[in-house]
Amino acid sequence: MLQRPLGFASDAFLASDLHQEISKLGEEKAVRRFHRDGAAFSNSNLEERALRVDGLEERLVNAVASESWDKVCSLIREAAAALAAPRQKAALNEAAAPMPEDAQERLRANLQGRLRKLIFQGLGYLDLSDVGTASQLEPALSVMKLLIERFKVRGQLEEARAAKQWLRLHGLLTADAATQAEANVESCRSEGNNYVTGADRGSSNSGVYSPNVKLKSNPLVRNTEQHVILKCNKCGLELRSSWVFEHRGKVGTLVPANGHRACGGKYVHIDSKIQVTLDIGSNLDICPHGRQTKMCAKCGGRGTCAHMKQIHTCPPCLAERRKARSDANRERRRKDLRYARRCAKLR
Ligand SMILES: [Zn+2]
Ligand SMILES: [Zn+2]
Ligand SMILES: [Zn+2]
Structure with missing residues (x-):
């Protein structure tokens, strides 16, 4: 042993x-x-x-x-x-404990x-x-x-x-924090220091969903005034949403990306024909070229590279990453082996 x-x-x-x-x-x-x-x-x-x-x-x-x-x-x-x-x-005064x-x-x-x-x-x-x-x-x-x-x-x-x-x-x-941070960064970028806060934030109060002001001003988002009833897939709580996102002829009912916070469930629709769209600002931000702005090379989206491609589909960029990683891996493996040999001696 x-x-x-x-x-x-x-x-x-x-x-x-x-x-x-x-x-x-x-x-x-x-x-x-x-x-x-x-x-x-x-x-x-x-x-x-x-x-x-x-x-x-x-x-x-x-x-x-x-x-x-x-x-x-x-x-x-x-x-x-x-x-x-x-x-x-380790606390500084723990020096007495075996190092x-x-x-x-x-x-x-x-x-x-x-x-x-x-x-x-x-x-x-x-x-x-x-x-x-x-x-x-x-x-x-x-x-x-x-x-x-x-x-x-x-x-x-x-x-x-x-x-x-x-x-x-x-x-x-915690998508919660991430989505909110993203929304904040975006609103900072586009409108100076205009955080989405207080009444401007999206809400699901009293079972009715309302997107944040930024989304409401998105030209592809509109209020149909007709409520679609969604259900939390964990606890069954109902949420009504009359807001939709429409792009390229497809209409999706907007739901909070955070889902039902109290139980951690997601809002879904029983009828699979009704499409549900998460209210993630950056995903619904469509540029004049008809793409998500973040994925549009012409718009300099952050998911794109200097080769005017999406980074995850760009062969030179992928090759560069691969090389950097395999170099780092080789170096790490060498180090680990050295450690392991020293460990073997210690046994
Ligand atoms: Zn729930
Ligand atoms: Zn574009
Ligand atoms: Zn590239």
Whole structure:
């Protein structure tokens, strides 16, 4: 049996009660697989773990290059299963405690950092406001939220080790914050310092939806005065929306992208013929060329590159990213091997 330093105690990251909570989430098969991946990772030694993370990184690069978004989802699930809970930064006066700063501990922390990075890189390619995508990422999304929430019970996320990464992950996971931040940035850009606040914000008061002022002024958004009744897919709460977004002959009933905040469900319509459109400002911002402004190269959208293409479909840009990543991977692998060899000597 290996002598494990203190740091490893927290690697039993999924306590049994957390297991139970996960079991309630999402599809049974996906949950079982998630457990299996998590167990496989925590039962392997550091060298094996390093190899696994290498593999995940390589597969992510390939999945993105071939635009296999399903694969990106499954890689994020696999990485999240191996993720350890955030840990408190060591306090300065803890010098008396045994220092975990040995080679093994550094390697362990380094692998966790790479897993977190891989997860938010992957998430960056996906649209989490899309219900289908979000459900494909379960139970990973819920588990990561849970890990963060649990840490926040005890303290600020800013006080966690690798706080920047955790904060970034937290930002991506809480669409709420992300969407609002995006809306704020956009309204800043277009109208000076005009934040969408107070009565100007969208609302779902007394069961009736109303978009924010910015959306109301979108020429493709209008009030039909005819209410469509939507239901929360978790608790069944009703929401009426008479607002639609119409583009290229398609009409979608507008619903809040945040869904039903109280229970975390999404608003859906029972009749699949009625299309539901999430009220994400940047998605509904259509430029004179008939595209989403953010994806229009002629308009210099932020999803486009100097080659006048969308970055995720631009071969030179993808090749450049791939090269940068494989160089970094090679360097990391070299470092990890050095650490692993030193660990082997320490045993
Ligand atoms: Zn609900
Ligand atoms: Zn354009
Ligand atoms: Zn390009």
